[in-house]
Amino acid sequence: MTSPLLSTPGATPAAEDSPDVGVAWHYGDPFGEQRAATTRAVVVDRSNRGVIAVPGGERRSWLHSLTSQHVLGLADGQGTEALILDVNGRVEHHLVLADLDGTTWIDTEPTSTQSLLAYLQKMVFWADVAPRDASDELAVLTVLGPTADQLLELPAEVHGVRALPGGGFVRRMPAPAGSHAADVVVPRAALATWWQRLTEAGARPAGSWAHEALRVEQGRPRAGVDTDERTIPHEAGWIHRAVHLDKGCYRGQETVARVHNLGKPPRRLVLLHLDGSADARPQTGDDVTAAGRVVGRVGTVAEHHELGPIALALVKRTVPADTELVAGPSAAAIDPDSVTEDTEVQAGRAALSRLRGR
Incomplete structure (x- = not known):
C-alpha cells in the first residue's frame, strides 16, 4: 500500500x-x-x-x-x-x-x-x-x-x-x-x-x-x-x-x-557495532560468524546519527561478549550495554574499543 x-x-x-x-x-x-x-x-x-x-x-x-x-x-x-x-x-x-x-x-x-x-x-x-x-x-x-x-x-x-x-x-x-x-x-x-x-x-x-x-x-x-x-x-x-x-x-x-x-x-538479541570502514554493509538475514563459525543472524541494519553503522542480531548465548565477530562483509562487536551479565559487559566494552581502533 x-x-x-x-x-x-x-x-x-x-x-x-x-x-x-x-x-x-x-x-x-x-x-x-x-x-x-x-x-x-x-x-x-x-x-x-x-x-x-x-x-x-x-x-x-x-x-x-x-x-x-x-x-x-x-x-x-x-x-x-x-x-x-x-x-x-x-x-x-x-x-x-x-x-x-x-x-x-x-x-x-x-x-x-x-x-x-x-x-x-x-x-x-x-x-x-x-x-x-x-x-x-x-x-x-x-x-x-x-x-x-x-x-x-x-x-x-x-x-x-x-x-x-x-x-x-x-x-x-x-x-x-x-x-x-x-x-x-x-x-x-x-x-x-x-x-x-x-x-x-x-x-x-x-x-x-x-x-x-x-x-x-x-x-x-x-x-x-x-x-x-x-x-x-x-x-x-x-x-x-x-x-x-x-x-x-x-x-x-x-x-x-x-x-x-x-x-x-539458546540465543539472545544484541546490538552490533559495525566496522564503518567496510566497503559494504551486511544485509538482513546474513550470517554472523566467529572464527569462521556461524553463531548468529543479522536483523535490522541501520545508520545512526551518533553510533554510525549498527545492527540487531540474534547470536548464540554461549558467544562471549568480547568475541570478534563478522556480520556479512563487516567486522562487528557486541555492544556491552545490550548484554546484561556484568562480567560480559566489561569484556564487551574492551571488544568495542578494539573495533573502533581499526
Whole structure:
C-alpha cells in the first residue's frame, strides 16, 4: 500500500525490497531527523502497517485464549503488545493492541497482516467476534521525541488510548529512543490532514530511516526482520512486554514457561557495532560468524546519527561478549550495554574499543 504522503516535498521512498516499502525513507536529512527525535518531536509515516479490527462482546476473552498476553484484563481505553506463537513456542506474529468503544484494534507488520487475519478468522468458531481487515479504514502515524506528550496531550498511563474526534485514536507506547512516543491511528482518508496538523503543531517530518535507527539503538526487535522461524519470545526480549508469565492455556505456553523456569534461551538479541570502514554493509538475514563459525543472524541494519553503522542480531548465548565477530562483509562487536551479565559487559566494552581502533 503506497502512502499519499510520498508526495510531500522532500519525501524519498523506501527501496522496493525494504520492509517499509510504500512510505518515506527520509525527507532529505535522515541524520537531522534522528537528532530532532531526541530533542523535540518528529512524526513518522507508518501507514504501511496492517490494521485488523476485532469487534464483538467476547473479543477480549477470545484474544486472551489465542495470544501470549493477559488480554482479559485489558480495559476500554488501554493498549498492550502480544504475540501469536506456534505449538513449539516460536513467534509467528507480533501484535500491538488498543481496546476502544467495543472494538480491539490490532496493528502489525505489513507482510504478516493477511496471514494473521486468516488465522484469527479460522479460530472464531462460535465466539462473538468478527475480525476484519481494517487497513483501508485506519492508518498509523508515530510521533516520538521528548515533546511528543505535550504536542499530543497524551494520557498519563503509559499504554493509555484516547479517541480522536472524527475517528481513530492516540495510543501511547514505549519509544524507540527511550523518549516519549505515541501512535496516532487516524482514518486513512484523513491521513494527509492529520500529517499537516501534526507538522503545523511542531512535529518535524521523519522517515523510516530515522525510526528504524532509533529502534535498533534501543534494541527493540521487529518481527520477521529481527526474528526468524526459530525465534522464541525470550530471545527477542518480549518477555513481560508482550508475554504475561502468569497466564496459561494458549498455544506455545509450555515452551514459554519451561524456558523461563528451567533454563536460558539458546540465543539472545544484541546490538552490533559495525566496522564503518567496510566497503559494504551486511544485509538482513546474513550470517554472523566467529572464527569462521556461524553463531548468529543479522536483523535490522541501520545508520545512526551518533553510533554510525549498527545492527540487531540474534547470536548464540554461549558467544562471549568480547568475541570478534563478522556480520556479512563487516567486522562487528557486541555492544556491552545490550548484554546484561556484568562480567560480559566489561569484556564487551574492551571488544568495542578494539573495533573502533581499526
